[in-house]
Amino acid sequence: xxxxxxxxxxxxxxxxxxxxxxxxxxxxxxxxxxxxxxxxxxxxxxxxxxxxxxxxxxxxxxxxxxxxxxxxxxxxxxxxxxxxxxxxxxxxxxxxxxxxxxxxxxxxxxxxxxxxxxxxxxxxxxxxxxxxxxxxxxxxxxxxxxxxxxxxxxxxxxxxxxxxxxxxxxxxxxxxxxxxxxxxxxxxxxxxxxxxxxxxxxxxxxxxxxxxxxxxxxxxxxxxxxxxxxxxxxxxxxxxxxxxxxxxxxxxxxxxxxxxxxxxxxxxxxxxxxxxxxxxxxxxxxxxxxxxxxxxxxxxxxxxxxxxxxxxxxxxxxxxxxxxxxxxxxxxxxxxxxxxxxxxxxxxxxxxxxxxxxxxxxxxxxxxxxxxxxxxxxxxxxxxxxxx
Amino acid sequence: xxxxxxxxxxxxxxxxxxxxxxxxxxxxxxxxxxxxxxxxxxxxxxxxxxxxxxxxxxxxxxxxxxxxxxxxxxxxxxxxxxxxxxxxxxxxxxxxxxxxxxxxxxxxxxxxxxxxxxxxxxxxxxxxxxxxxxxxxxxxxxxxxxxxxxxxxxxxxxxxxxxxxxxxxxxxxxxxxxxxxxxxxxxxxxxxxxxxxxxxxxxxxxxxxxxxxxxxxxxxxxxxxxxxxxxxxxxxxxxxxxxxxxxxxxxxxxxxxxxxxxxxxxxxxxxxxxxxxxxxxxxxxxxxxxxxxxxxxxxxxxxxxxxxxxxxxxxxxxxxxxxxxxxxxxxxxxxxxxxxxxxxxxxxxxxxxxxxxxxxxxxxxxxxxxxxxxxxxxxxxxxxxxxx
Numbered sequence: 001x002x003x004x005x006x007x008x009x010x011x012x013x014x015x016x017x018x019x020x021x022x023x024x025x026x027x028x029x030x031x032x033x034x035x036x037x038x039x040x041x042x043x044x045x046x047x048x049x050x051x052x053x054x055x056x057x058x059x060x061x062x063x064x065x066x067x068x069x070x071x072x073x074x075x076x077x078x079x080x081x082x083x084x085x086x087x088x089x090x091x092x093x094x095x096x097x098x099x100x101x102x103x104x105x106x107x108x109x110x111x112x113x114x115x116x117x118x119x120x121x122x123x124x125x126x127x128x129x130x131x132x133x134x135x136x137x138x139x140x141x142x143x144x145x146x147x148x149x150x151x152x153x154x155x156x157x158x159x160x161x162x163x164x165x166x167x168x169x170x171x172x173x174x175x176x177x178x179x180x181x182x183x184x185x186x187x188x189x190x191x192x193x194x195x196x197x198x199x200x201x202x203x204x205x206x207x208x209x210x211x212x213x214x215x216x217x218x219x220x221x222x223x224x225x226x227x228x229x230x231x232x233x234x235x236x237x238x239x240x241x242x243x244x245x246x247x248x249x250x251x252x253x254x255x256x257x258x259x260x261x262x263x264x265x266x267x268x269x270x271x272x273x274x275x276x277x278x279x280x281x282x283x284x285x286x287x288x289x290x291x292x293x294x295x296x297x298x299x300x301x302x303x304x305x306x307x308x309x310x311x312x313x314x315x316x317x318x319x320x321x322x323x324x325x326x327x328x329x330x331x332x333x334x335x336x337x338x339x340x341x342x343x344x345x346x347x348x349x350x351x352x353x354x355x356x357x358x359x360x361x362x363x364x365x366x367x368x369x370x371x372x373x374x375x376x377x378x379x380x381x382x383x384x385x386x387x388x
Numbered sequence: 389x390x391x392x393x394x395x396x397x398x399x400x401x402x403x404x405x406x407x408x409x410x411x412x413x414x415x416x417x418x419x420x421x422x423x424x425x426x427x428x429x430x431x432x433x434x435x436x437x438x439x440x441x442x443x444x445x446x447x448x449x450x451x452x453x454x455x456x457x458x459x460x461x462x463x464x465x466x467x468x469x470x471x472x473x474x475x476x477x478x479x480x481x482x483x484x485x486x487x488x489x490x491x492x493x494x495x496x497x498x499x500x501x502x503x504x505x506x507x508x509x510x511x512x513x514x515x516x517x518x519x520x521x522x523x524x525x526x527x528x529x530x531x532x533x534x535x536x537x538x539x540x541x542x543x544x545x546x547x548x549x550x551x552x553x554x555x556x557x558x559x560x561x562x563x564x565x566x567x568x569x570x571x572x573x574x575x576x577x578x579x580x581x582x583x584x585x586x587x588x589x590x591x592x593x594x595x596x597x598x599x600x601x602x603x604x605x606x607x608x609x610x611x612x613x614x615x616x617x618x619x620x621x622x623x624x625x626x627x628x629x630x631x632x633x634x635x636x637x638x639x640x641x642x643x644x645x646x647x648x649x650x651x652x653x654x655x656x657x658x659x660x661x662x663x664x665x666x667x668x669x670x671x672x673x674x675x676x677x678x679x680x681x682x683x684x685x686x687x688x689x690x691x692x693x694x695x696x697x698x699x700x701x702x703x704x705x706x707x708x709x710x711x712x713x714x715x716x717x718x719x720x721x722x723x724x725x726x727x728x729x730x731x732x733x734x735x736x737x738x739x740x741x742x743x744x745x746x747x748x749x750x751x752x753x754x755x756x757x758x759x760x761x762x763x764x765x766x767x768x769x770x771x772x773x774x775x776x
Contacts, residue, residue: 001585003641006617008554011497014650020454043447053441059431061632066408097485097634100657109399112523113501129654135500135523166396197389229394244450245660246485253391262402266517268656269488272633275660 018355036349040369051281055274068095091254099235099248106231111136119169122360142359150179167199173206176365178319206322240282297323300368307379323369346381406743424737428757439669443662456483487623487636494619499524507557510748530747538567555587561594564753566707594710628670685711688756695767711757734769
């Protein structure tokens with residue numbers, strides 16, 4: 001029997017990332033401006049790398065706590081107190097080998113074969129894919145597009161609940177749309193899941209990247225209790241330019257601590273101590289760098305939005321958070337094809353909207369968390385291409 | 389609804405590691421000699437740490453290849469050519485975030501709800517636990533103990549196959565027993581799975597730790613073709629004292645490359661580049677250190693075995709590979725209780741045999757990959773305890 005036929009169907013049929021597909025199409029092209037992945041252009045700042053080096057130099061290369069080293073869990077508690085006003089303690093925070101792994105652990109905790117999880121779409125494709133690998137079904141509920149903003153029809157979200165539903169996954173601010181749930185929406189979703197005994201998987205990874213004066217996006221932490229059935233998935237990647245490190249965290253009701261420890265034990269068995277010391281430095285000393293990141297993204301957005309809007313040939317809703325412009329081009333409905341032609345003809349790498357589900361078709365995602373100069377060049381090339 | 393009741397049953401019921409249970413029982417005890425986990429006492433050697441630091445200093449902190457950086461995959465191909473005589477190319481090797489993750493990916497590839505996987509027991513408990521989290525069933529087949537060695541009744545192994553069986557997991561040399569499959573056994577298992585269209589998950593993590601003159605243990609690579617349905621799981625942890633790093637590799641038929649990439653994408657999305665440069669140094673420059681590790685383990689075994697056997701009150705089979713003594717003490721049948729009393733009364737940490745399944749009950753696992761001085765002290769304390 002050949003390998004592909006012998007594989008478990010859920011593994012064989014796990015989708016290739018539609019983003020990676022376009023990246024691979026043009027990875028080797030010269031003069032490329034890569035705006036297709038959710039990653040800035042700054043390397044991890046020195047003070048974080050130094051903390052990793054120091055731990056390595058101390059010989060901290062042995063097995064450690066599955067849940068994360070106590071110092072980092074305490075730092076996560078301080079971070080949440082500082083920025084979310086919640087003094088919920090260190091025991092609810094668990095260190096994971098990426099935000100993606102936090103999602104995988106959350107999925108393993110709540111959904112298996114025959115179960116369903118509901119999520120608004122367009123959405124980062126890795127969430128529904130992780131659901132599929134567990135043998136569960138991810139049920140998309142489309143956000144509605146208008147130039148005034150993407151909106152979530154909450155009644156439609158609730159109407160998707162069936163006896164098989166185990167959780168609602170909510171990513172706010174949203175990758176790729178920039179949609180952001182207000183506090184009332186979060187409270188309404190919480191009320192519904194409380195009534196039905198469902199879980200929320202809260203992906204608030206872009207919480208600190210919001211437009212305007214607010215310090216952060218509304219959070220389920222604003223409206224919930226510590227024992228609510230909410231699994232928060234988060235990452236060090238975006239705030240502190242640590243995309244390549246693969247470290248994140250999961251926050252969960254403390255009662256399930258042993259379960260989370262077991263799920264970590266049987267996945268990757270924890271995160272390197274020297275990685276955790278780097279993350280600790282990021283939390284405790286990283287606010288200045290994060291402010292710089294946010295300011296760069298905001299400036300980047302202004303550049304890209306102004307130049308593309310001036311073509312008069314794009315449609316988009318101004319993002320309320322995260323660091324993406326999610327836009328359509330008049331006359332271009334096949335986003336995979338469009339993204340490939342754009343990168344081939346201009347060298348600007350964009351992610352095709354179809355990678356974020358059917359509700360994303362016709363759109364393209366552009367990451368603007370990068371240098372103004374690079375974004376100006378990219379915007380000029382794109383505007384020329386659009387105006388042809 | 390409370391969190392524990394609302395969890396997926398397979399998550400709620402994932403077993404706590406029976407090793408960690410005893411470790412937690414006495415983690416804070418003073419004057420502890422920790423022989424309970426599969427970890428030596430040497431930190432990662434300098435040349436490996438230096439390679440990680442150099443990569444960090446180069447600013448290699450961005451997303452990278454999901455399958456692993458090409459240079460490391462090439463080094464894995466060289467390593468397998470050098471030590472296993474197989475020139476099977478780089479495309480079959482995938483970098484993972486620990487040997488444990490390689491196991492998890494292998495499980496996800498072959499077994500889901502309703503499926504069964506067969507494995508000889510006693511066994512490292514993380515494998516059956518990973519199977520359980522996927523909603524599949526791990527079916528143990530006991531190895532038979534005699535003071536001349538543990539033996540696998542291969543007919544009994546095959547008799548456990550049912551229409552639901554998807555794979556056989558074989559760990560050789562075995563943790564915890566030190567049992568090692570000979571080439572004829574490997575060939576017979578391969579023949580059977582070929583006939584039935586089953587997978588082998590080959591855990592050859594301890595391949596380089598064997599007693600006597602042989603450079604390595606017999607491997608499925610000695611008897612198979614590159615396209616056989618075999619998933620090799622491996623780790624940098626044991627050979628190069630990198631337990632705390634969490635980096636390993638999976639080797640698989642190249643035809644399933646995209647599937648493995650997808651499974652990695654939706655688990656942890658890859659391994660940090662600076663980790664991979666450390667692993668590359670380990671493969672290319674690590675033979676001298678590995679020889680030292682093996683020599684220390686061999687010396688350690690001699691110390692422990694001589695001293696404990698002299699009590700006349702232990703039973704064990706001389707290990708053929710790996711670095712554990714798996715022994716029972718006359719009159720002690722409850723291994724969890726015995727391990728707790730021993731650590732409380734002597735400060736020597738041992739893993740209870742029951743942690744490795746019912747077939748391990750009555751035994752204790754001692755890791756001898758440590759300094760002679762420490763092992764002498766531990767063996768003296770244990771011998772005194774046994775002789776009381």
